[in-house]
Amino acid sequence: MRKPLCDSLVARSKNPNMVFLTGDLGFMALEPLQQTMGERFINAGVAEQNMISVAAALARQGLDAWVYSIAPFCYARPFEQIRNDIAFHHLPVKLVGNGGGYGYGVMGPTHHAIEDYGILLALPNLTAYVPVFDQDIPAVIDAAGDSSTASYIRLGRGEQPADFEVPAYAPWRQLLKGHGAPVVAVGPLAGTYIQVLREMPEATRPSLWAVAELPIHRHAPPAELLEQIDRTGHLCVAEEHVERGSFGAEFALYLMKQGKQARISHLYARAHHYPRYGSQNYLRKASGLDPQSLLLALADPS
Amino acid sequence: MTTPAQLDASHLVNIRKRLVRMHYESGVGHIGGNLSCIDALSVLLNERMGSEDHLVLSKGHSAGALYVALWSAGKLRDEDLTTFHRDDTLLAGHPPASGLKDVLFATGSLGHGLSLAAGTALAQRLKGESGHVYCLTSDGEWQEGSTWEALIFACHQKLTNLTILVDHNRLQGFGGTDDVASMAPLWDKLQGFDIDVQIVEGHDLEQIRASLDRPADRPRLMVLETTKGKGVSFMENRMEWHYLPLDEKHYQLAIEELSRS
Numbered sequence: 001m002r003k004p005l006c007d008s009l010v011a012r013s014k015n016p017n018m019v020f021l022t023g024d025l026g027f028m029a030l031e032p033l034q035q036t037m038g039e040r041f042i043n044a045g046v047a048e049q050n051m052i053s054v055a056a057a058l059a060r061q062g063l064d065a066w067v068y069s070i071a072p073f074c075y076a077r078p079f080e081q082i083r084n085d086i087a088f089h090h091l092p093v094k095l096v097g098n099g100g101g102y103g104y105g106v107m108g109p110t111h112h113a114i115e116d117y118g119i120l121l122a123l124p125n126l127t128a129y130v131p132v133f134d135q136d137i138p139a140v141i142d143a144a145g146d147s148s149t150a151s152y153i154r155l156g157r158g159e160q161p162a163d164f165e166v167p168a169y170a171p172w173r174q175l176l177k178g179h180g181a182p183v184v185a186v187g188p189l190a191g192t193y194i195q196v197l198r199e200m201p202e203a204t205r206p207s208l209w210a211v212a213e214l215p216i217h218r219h220a221p222p223a224e225l226l227e228q229i230d231r232t233g234h235l236c237v238a239e240e241h242v243e244r245g246s247f248g249a250e251f252a253l254y255l256m257k258q259g260k261q262a263r264i265s266h267l268y269a270r271a272h273h274y275p276r277y278g279s280q281n282y283l284r285k286a287s288g289l290d291p292q293s294l295l296l297a298l299a300d301p302s
Numbered sequence: 303m304t305t306p307a308q309l310d311a312s313h314l315v316n317i318r319k320r321l322v323r324m325h326y327e328s329g330v331g332h333i334g335g336n337l338s339c340i341d342a343l344s345v346l347l348n349e350r351m352g353s354e355d356h357l358v359l360s361k362g363h364s365a366g367a368l369y370v371a372l373w374s375a376g377k378l379r380d381e382d383l384t385t386f387h388r389d390d391t392l393l394a395g396h397p398p399a400s401g402l403k404d405v406l407f408a409t410g411s412l413g414h415g416l417s418l419a420a421g422t423a424l425a426q427r428l429k430g431e432s433g434h435v436y437c438l439t440s441d442g443e444w445q446e447g448s449t450w451e452a453l454i455f456a457c458h459q460k461l462t463n464l465t466i467l468v469d470h471n472r473l474q475g476f477g478g479t480d481d482v483a484s485m486a487p488l489w490d491k492l493q494g495f496d497i498d499v500q501i502v503e504g505h506d507l508e509q510i511r512a513s514l515d516r517p518a519d520r521p522r523l524m525v526l527e528t529t530k531g532k533g534v535s536f537m538e539n540r541m542e543w544h545y546l547p548l549d550e551k552h553y554q555l556a557i558e559e560l561s562r563s
Binding site: 019039040042044045047049050052053054055056057058060061062063080081084085088089090 | 399400406407408411413414417418419420421422424425426428429447448451452454455458459
């Protein structure tokens with residue numbers, strides 16, 4: 001998603017108030033933005049705590065402040081700076097984390113971001129965006145850029161099948177229709193399920209939903225999804241994020257508050273517990289997040 | 303207190319007495335590190351800072367000194383100070399995130415302020431504004447890695463509109479700065495950066511003024527040689543006054559001594 005990110009930011013940089021800070025990342029990706037923005041493109045060096053606080057101060061002075069790094073360096077290292085300097089002051093800084101989830105797979109656990117939105121959404125005044133497809137990026141940049149809250153944009157890799165027509169961006173989207181129990185997946189993971197699910201008979205195929213904005217109270221789940229949960233009594237949630245602080249936990253609480261009862265199957269990231277590393281797909285499989293694991297979970301909800 | 307055009311020794315005595323009274327009436331500690339930085343804060347807020355200038359109190363535990371310096375400059379009322387550290391106050395034990403126009407940022411977690419000041423200075427440059435940004439750090443705060451990140455950034459960005467002040471009173475929470483995690487001599491290390499460093503007697507108003515007014519083509523850093531608990535002999539250079547609140551006896555002794563000075 002880095003190419004559409006760069007293109008979208010170049011377009012946005014026509015706004016002279018925009019300032020972009022990178023933690024010494026963006027080689028072979030962000031050069032066009034650097035060339036366009038000139039002195040408003042700042043390589044803040046390998047110093048993420050400082051970068052976040054500088055961005056907070058820029059926003060405090062009315063500038064449109066964007067920050068970019070590999071996802072864990074964007075939210076984990078400078079967490080206190082995000083909490084104290086951005087969130088406490090209601091400043092609309094945009095944090096862009098590349099390689100969310102297991103995006104940096106075999107690079108090892110320091111580069112994994114599988115507790116990112118759970119941690120950040122514990123803070124006030126923060127919205128997380130998890131774009132599903134490359135085509136979502138312009139809309140996400142616009143939404144985050146125009147938001148009055150701080151934003152965390154978790155970039156991944158769009159993974160839709162070649163013959164799949166991506167629907168226009170929305171916080172909630174139904175990607176496939178079926179009569180089975182619905183599946184809700186967060187971000188690009190949803191795209192990895194399209195092929196295996198559409199090969200199922202419509203009578204048993206789940207409806208596949210993708211969610212791209214959190215927390216849930218920003219955009220209530222669509223009535224059609226709630227009707228599907230009511231009708232089938234079952235919901236499957238899949239996300240490349242640990243269970244604690246997960247979207248699945250938030251959604252379950254939401255449903256209980258609505259007085260709805262449903263069995264929830266929750267597929268989530270577990271690979272901090274594994275001694276071996278591999279690609280993003282390897283780690284998804286190790287966590288039971290791959291398409292075959294989803295089919296097993298749907299066949300046996302217990 | 304009426305706002306003077308230029309502070310003199312008597313003004314500083316009154317400011318110190320108001321600071322001590324505020325802490326006594328609220329039962330609040332941290333008086334030692336407030337007394338060490340009150341001279342520089344008072345000069346800044348009364349004499350040097352204009353409407354486009356900004357101050358970031360990175361050593362947020364000296365909020366008391368900030369509030370009283372703001373009071374001395376006519377930016378807080380006397381009755382505001384009576385709410386210090388009490389329920390439903392804006393004057394929290396560390397500077398608040400909102401509610402006080404002259405307080406840009408909530409501080410109190412050490413190592414944040416210099417980055418916030420650098421970002422503010424950078425914003426002013428990008429916007430073509432003429433203001434100056436001041437940041438008061440503690441000397442113990444230079445043990446925070448993020449402070450050095452901020453120094454590198456400020457120097458690299460050539461933020462000539464930034465002045466960093468270090469309250470070098472040599473005492474921190476549980477020992478002397480040279481005993482806990484020595485940076486001595488701190489200014490030698492700071493001078494290794496592309497920054498204009500000056501050592502200043504931190505309780506000498508003329509030296510503070512002269513240093514603030516010195517032109518510089520780089521970011522400026524003033525190491526204020528200060529005394530923890532300055533002005534109250536039983537507090538001076540005593541670590542316990544980093545924390546302790548004043549009881550009635552200590553309060554009376556402090557006021558009597560300040561009144562004689």
